[in-house]
Amino acid sequence: MNKRTFIKLFSAMIASPVISPLLARATKDKLTNWAGNLEYSTDRLYSANSLEQVRNYVKKQRRLKVLGTRHCFNNIADSTDNFLSLKPMDEMVALEPEAHLVTVDAGMTYGQLCPLLHSKGFALHNLASLPHISIAGAISTATHGSGETNGNLATAVSALEIVTAAGQVVKLSRQRDGEVFLGAVVGLGALGVIPKITLDIQPTFLMRQYVYENMPLAEVKNHFDAIQSSAYSVSLFTDWQNQRISEVWLKSRVEEGQAFKATSEFFGAKLASKNLHPIAELSAENCTEQMGVPGPWYERLPHFRMGFTPSAGKELQSEYFVPRQHAVEAILAVERLRDQISPHLLISEIRAIAADNLWLSPCYEQPCATIHFTWKQDWPAVSKLLPIIEKELAPFDARPHWGKLFTISPAVLKSKYKKLPDFIQLSKNYDPHGKFRNEFLSTIIFSS
Ligand SMILES: Cc1cc2nc3c(=O)[nH]c(=O)nc-3n(C[C@H](O)[C@H](O)[C@H](O)COP(=O)(O)OP(=O)(O)OC[C@H]3O[C@@H](n4cnc5c(N)ncnc54)[C@H](O)[C@@H]3O)c2cc1C
Numbered sequence: 159m160n161k162r163t164f165i166k167l168f169s170a171m172i173a174s175p176v177i178s179p180l181l182a183r184a185t186k187d188k189l190t191n192w193a194g195n196l197e198y199s200t201d202r203l204y205s206a207n208s209l210e211q212v213r214n215y216v217k218k219q220r221r222l223k224v225l226g227t228r229h230c231f232n233n234i235a236d237s238t239d240n241f242l243s244l245k246p247m248d249e250m251v252a253l254e255p256e257a258h259l260v261t262v263d264a265g266m267t268y269g270q271l272c273p274l275l276h277s278k279g280f281a282l283h284n285l286a287s288l289p290h291i292s293i294a295g296a297i298s299t300a301t302h303g304s305g306e307t308n309g310n311l312a313t314a315v316s317a318l319e320i321v322t323a324a325g326q327v328v329k330l331s332r333q334r335d336g337e338v339f340l341g342a343v344v345g346l347g348a349l350g351v352i353p354k355i356t357l358d359i360q361p362t363f364l365m366r367q368y369v370y371e372n373m374p375l376a377e378v379k380n381h382f383d384a385i386q387s388s389a390y391s392v393s394l395f396t397d398w399q400n401q402r403i404s405e406v407w408l409k410s411r412v413e414e415g416q417a418f419k420a421t422s423e424f425f426g427a428k429l430a431s432k433n434l435h436p437i438a439e440l441s442a443e444n445c446t447e448q449m450g451v452p453g454p455w456y457e458r459l460p461h462f463r464m465g466f467t468p469s470a471g472k473e474l475q476s477e478y479f480v481p482r483q484h485a486v487e488a489i490l491a492v493e494r495l496r497d498q499i500s501p502h503l504l505i506s507e508i509r510a511i512a513a514d515n516l517w518l519s520p521c522y523e524q525p526c527a528t529i530h531f532t533w534k535q536d537w538p539a540v541s542k543l544l545p546i547i548e549k550e551l552a553p554f555d556a557r558p559h560w561g562k563l564f565t566i567s568p569a570v571l572k573s574k575y576k577k578l579p580d581f582i583q584l585s586k587n588y589d590p591h592g593k594f595r596n597e598f599l600s601t602i603i604f605s606s
Contacts, residue, residue: 191228191235195474195535198225199238207246209327209353215242216351216593217325223596224351226295227267229288230561231475234299234346234598242351244294250274251354259316261356264294269464272456280359284308284391285459287507288468294352299561300344300519302528303459304509305391305409306482310521313514315343317356322349323593331356341577341584344518346560348581348599349588364412365390365458366450368420369434370427373403375493377425378508382486385425386510386527389418391459394508395436398496403427403508405434409459412452420450436461437469437505437532444468469532473504474540477530477559478547479520482510484554485527491550492529498546502539504532517577520557528559541565568602578603 189201203225206212216222223237224244244265252261253275260280262271268282269289275281284303286296293311295301302310317331320342328350330339342349378385378394386392389408396403406427410418422429433442433449442448444466446457462468469475480488489508492499499506507530514521529551533540544565548556557574558564572578582604589595595604 189241191230193229193231193471193473193475193535195231195537196233196236198236198241200240202239203241203243205243205246209321212242212244212247212321212351212353213325213327216321216323219593221593221595223594224294224347226265226292226298227290229291229295230299231563232561232598233596234561235295236596236598238596244292244351244353247353253278253280253359255280258359259356260359261317261354262293264352264355265292267292268296268456268460275359276362276454276456279362281362281455282311282357282359283314284311285456286311287393287461289456289460289462289464290468293355293357295561297343297355298345298347298352299559300516300521301561302509302511302521303391304393304511305389306386306510306525307512308391309512309514310516310519312343312516312519313512314357315355316358318343318352319354320345320349320588321351321353322588323591327353328588337580338584340515341517341581344516344560346518346599346603348585348594348603350594363455364452365409365455366412366418366452367407367409367446367448367458368418368424368450369430369448370406370408370424371404371430371434373406373425373427375401375403377427378403378489379486381425382489382527388424392510393436393461396506396508397503398493398499398506401493404438404505405430405436407436407448407461411455436507469504472535474533474535474537475531475559475562476533476540476544476547476564477528477562478551478556478564479511479526479528479559480551480554480556482525482527485510488527488529488551488554488556491554492547495547495550498543499531502534502536502543504534506531517581518560518575520559522575522577530559530562533563537563568605571602 221239225241247263247265297312320328389410391409393407394403395405513525
């Protein structure tokens with residue numbers, strides 16, 4: 159990935175009446191994404207702390223992008239012109255217990271929302287591997303957790319507001335706005351600025367997670383469906399070596415009648431005797447509690463704990479969604495590339511996700527399995543490997559995660575989203591002159 163030229167921070171300070179911690183960090187190091195593999199193309203960053211500030215700023219700028227918590231690995235969030243941060247807008251705005259809804263400011267992270275929600279007696283249906291990410295950034299890229307009955311995190315969105323290029327506030331809801339709503343939720347930041355989101359909630363619940371070690375790959379081949387349906391959320395971690403899954407993480411809801419009962423063996427894997435990190439060499443201190451200890455949903459659904467570094471830190475990530483019926487073939491296809499993959503890999507994770515009806519969700523109208531790669535931070539090597547993996551996964555209609563690294567061509571990618579023409583039209587309604595476009599969107603979504 160090319161390093162970018164930076165405009166001096168000074169210009170961002172002039173533009174911003176509120177200097178956020180994000181900006182403070184940028185004074186020392188240049189403004190980068192979380193992993194540090196991407197220096198953004200400008201550090202002109204304005205932090206808004208009210209809807210009025212958002213609207214005024216949007217009206218004044220010719221081009222801008224919103225920055226969430228900067229956890230994407232590609233340039234989907236990048237801008238050569240201006241960044242808007244909603245980080246100071248991080249309150250829970252309304253809790254509607256009867257309707258099972260919570261409305262939040264879009265700058266809020268899951269790590270901020272979840273304990274608050276739990277203290278009021280409520281929960282979300284699922285979480286990603288880390289709670290550190292902004293809610294708006296996560297839903298904009300169809301971020302997901304695991305569990306074959308769980309849709310991605312964007313499926314919990316019940317309503318949202320969008321500040322359009324003209325500075326107008328559009329309110330969309332699942333109940334009222336049908337297809338337009340379904341098109342807007344996984345919006346890739348293309349429709350405008352999301353200042354507020356309403357999410358479905360449910361009564362809070364407890365969970366426990368068990369980790370098993372060393373499952374023979376043959377078990378995955380023969381029993382993938384049984385393995386995936388054995389708990390509320392199932393993650394298989396592998397380094398693709400020795401025909402085995404190194405760790406199986408099973409997360410189950412404690413109150414469910416059919417909660418997972420820990421046995422000493424699970425499809426040939428052995429129950430772990432201590433907490434583990436998915437990358438076995440790293441400290442499990444960063445990970446959520448295992449060994450069957452019950453705890454609140456938000457301290458078990460993510461793999462990594464708030465306040466600790468998630469994953470490895472210095473890394474790259476790629477992930478491919480394949481329709482669920484191709485899961486085993488796709489896994490075996492990747493496994494055949496083990497000798498090419500392993501030298502550059504920290505760990506892979508295989509998960510399952512329910513189908514949804516959000517236009518740009520990779521799970522649009524199809525349940526999926528995902529094959530994820532956490533890479534060593536060596537883009538020259540990884541960029542050579544990705545086309546090889548993508549070629550092997552092509553027969554299985556693989557789609558990349560919107561926020562991770564991929565090399566699939568725009569033409570191929572576009573052919574996989576039948577609602578893309580409708581999405582482009584929707585974007586043009588809200589942003590006729592491309593105020594919210596950047597290189598990623600212009601190349602991948604809007605090029606003809
Ligand atoms: C360690 C690690 C673990 C991860 N684990 C998972 C995982 O388990 N599952 C998974 O699916 N992904 C995972 N990811 C990827 C991550 O969830 C996504 O990249 C997600 O989009 C990050 O949210 P963010 O706020 O950091 O987004 P950013 O990178 O800041 O922005 C992403 C996009 O959202 C847009 N956006 C952000 N806020 C707004 C707003 N208010 N209005 C309009 N547009 C907005 C941006 O413009 C950009 O287009 C992981 C990433 C890391 C670094």
